[in-house]
Amino acid sequence: MSKKVRCYSTSSVNNQPSSKIVSEFLTDKNIKPVFIFEDLRYVNTKDKIKDQTKGLSGVYLILNKITIDFYVGSASTDKLFTRFYRHLINLTVSKIVKLAVNKYGIDNFVFIVLETFTEKTTVENNKNLIDVEDFYLKSLLPNYNILTEAGSSFGYKHTELDRIKMKANYSEERRMLIGNLNKNKQFSSTTIERMIQSALNRNKVEFNKEALDNMRKASKPIILYNIENNTVFGEYSSITDAALSLNCNQKTIYRALKTEKKVLLKRWIVNYK
Template sequence: MYKNNKNKNNFYKKYYSTKTNSGNYSKVVTDFLTDKNLNAVICFEDLQLQETKNIINEYSKNKAGIYLILNKVTLDYYIGSAATSRFYSRFHKHLIGLVGSKIVKNAVRKYGINNFAFIVLELFPEEVNKENNKKLLNIEDFYIKSLLPNYNILTEAGNSFGYKHTEIDRIKMKANYSEERRNRIGLLNKGKKLSEVTVERMREKALLRSSYSYSQEGLANLKKNSKPIVLYNKDGTVYGEYSSIVEVSNSLNCSVKTISRALKSNSKILKRTWYVKYK
């Protein structure tokens, strides 16, 4: 993982620190990161302040990577990815404009933006382009499958490029959960002593997990009536892959009719923001 632990700017110090044990996070954020065995690159709190928004905007320049949005009241969270210079765009879309994840939108309206934290988990070492876009998505996919953030998986889990883990994808996670992946995920906790409370939580969650897994035939039956769609940013990078037009509609808050019209048009432009095509 790529950490930004050097050359801290005092201007940012009030709003974030670069180490979990630095003491600059609020207690709820520190406890959350400790419980999840995460070492954040940067954590922004006091998100209701204009000064904080300005700092996030400045920090976002020339950076790409994985972010986490934490509800500090319920400890529910959302994980996404941001292309180069788009951390602020993702922050604004989900928490200010409220046009990203509908689950996050409803939570912000209920609890208030002051009860959320915007956390950068990992920085991507390259400028994101068409060629390496998939690498960033794979890193995000690993975080989602490792941590299973409920703001993602309840109905429309996804990342900042719009890729959504539908129910089919979640079933795939079960069917393809190899021993290698189990070992990789286990490395997140390797060498770290878990508290008795954490161990008990893990035990309780394990007891609640279903042992049922779907066959490949079952997966095929679920997919057969879906026609995949791909959204592209205007620069040609992939914004997201969706299993159906309905999924695009739900995730973008856009009518099926509008999406259908864009698919049939010569320009393929959707909402003056994306190009939409069948996969």
């Protein structure tokens, strides 16, 4: 997937700059998106999304302007509009997004295209798109996403061991790499892959497969909820997985589970599934 296009055409119905809330969110996350679409209930906004994303594949973000919760996903060639429509109009993709839209209303959501590719997505090159999506997932930690890794209808997924290693290597330094992906540059698929791998290999924590398997078997699946609005932050097959993902000690999670309120790191409510 060598042809990557960044078309800095943003925004809402009248092609005005994005709202203050959206601008502050993007600045805080160090993101310079390709497209920003607000006022999503209007027909001409839908037409713009369909027209401006035609023939493109890419990675998108759905932002709740009230709670600043968000969802990250990817779409193959000519499917960005379909993903927008199914997520926010038909409400058939994510149960969490559906509940949020029903509660806060479509006017309080923004559809943001983070990255676009012009080359047709195929089974052979789809891994490049998924790698970029996975990079945003691990860097931004979107709390509307239940899945902890990127996947697609093409069937590519990281192995369980790879996923745990990627989470274990997460750091704030990796978050800054998003800025490098967003400086109006065009990158080949090889360059993107090198950037991602370079980020994943920083401060590498080595676990052998047997040790990881033993740790997983000794723990029950858990689920985390955002403490502010009780939405699902993530589901984990074990406390070991959660500790690696959140970059905290397993004992911290165990202690939270034993308390009455089950508050973890002042951000989440944790419980067994």
